Amino acid sequence: MVAEVLEHLAPERGGVFIDCTVGLGGHARALLEAGVSRLIGLDRDPEALSRSRDALAAFGARVELVHSDYRDLVGVLAARDVHGVDGVLADLGVSSMQLDAPGRGFSFRRDDALDMRMDTSQGHTAAQMLAATDEQTLADVIYTLGEERHARRVARAILAARSQAPLTTTAQLADVVRRAIPRKGYSRIDPATRTFQAIRIWVNRELEGLDGFLAEAAAQLNPGGRMAVITFHSLEDRIVKHTFRALAADGRVVIRTKRPVTPTTAEVERNARARSAKLRAVERAGGSA
Numbered sequence: 001m002v003a004e005v006l007e008h009l010a011p012e013r014g015g016v017f018i019d020c021t022v023g024l025g026g027h028a029r030a031l032l033e034a035g036v037s038r039l040i041g042l043d044r045d046p047e048a049l050s051r052s053r054d055a056l057a058a059f060g061a062r063v064e065l066v067h068s069d070y071r072d073l074v075g076v077l078a079a080r081d082v083h084g085v086d087g088v089l090a091d092l093g094v095s096s097m098q099l100d101a102p103g104r105g106f107s108f109r110r111d112d113a114l115d116m117r118m119d120t121s122q123g124h125t126a127a128q129m130l131a132a133t134d135e136q137t138l139a140d141v142i143y144t145l146g147e148e149r150h151a152r153r154v155a156r157a158i159l160a161a162r163s164q165a166p167l168t169t170t171a172q173l174a175d176v177v178r179r180a181i182p183r184k185g186y187s188r189i190d191p192a193t194r195t196f197q198a199i200r201i202w203v204n205r206e207l208e209g210l211d212g213f214l215a216e217a218a219a220q221l222n223p224g225g226r227m228a229v230i231t232f233h234s235l236e237d238r239i240v241k242h243t244f245r246a247l248a249a250d251g252r253v254v255i256r257t258k259r260p261v262t263p264t265t266a267e268v269e270r271n272a273r274a275r276s277a278k279l280r281a282v283e284r285a286g287g288s289a
Contacts, residue, residue, distance in 0.1 A: 015036065015087065020217070040080070092231050108171070113125075116204070117204065154180045173196075221284035228281040255280075
């Protein structure tokens, strides 16, 4: 959603912008080409940072890339003596690079080690967390984070399989989940989809502190500064929507998108994964941008 990001962040104003999930650098490049004076790009995935560093090398000192979780934004800015920014972008969730890269374990479409960590330099893998959890906790995770109505049945099946042998690959986990879920006719999505989403969010703590991050990021905006957030599932979008509404009610921001902006038909045709994307944007009160 590059065009939509540019429309709502207005990088032609110049200034300091933060790309909180720089990934491969696509949005960052577009922002810099459109006029951003300085861009600080964050990502907790070391591989993504390595690739974006190459992709953005031509912009030289206008770009700084930082290995950091976006929830540490305030500390990142303080360490650089930055006391206000003109734009913030957060493109949440797992990236296409992470889904497609071998060995990451995000997708059940290939047989990989069951990892799922966005930051492979720290934290527990999905295999380790599944090996240590209890049935009730796992069922709650799958139901809450995956919105899977057969969560208890799936959790029970995972623990039963675990008692026979460790679950260490995506193929093993997907097979257990598919066999646990009743099949009644055609299903638009693979039966393992919701459980994989839930475990990925759980492993990476994707929803923890999201509302706090949004409030802190809004507070870092200069008057007239703008923030855009792209989500890919209803749980994220719900948090963004309600947090932006609360900030607007307090007079701290003005909502620029009364309804979420969705990809064009042409973009979805080019990239099917974009079909669930939703963009919401706000502007810091008190400016004229």
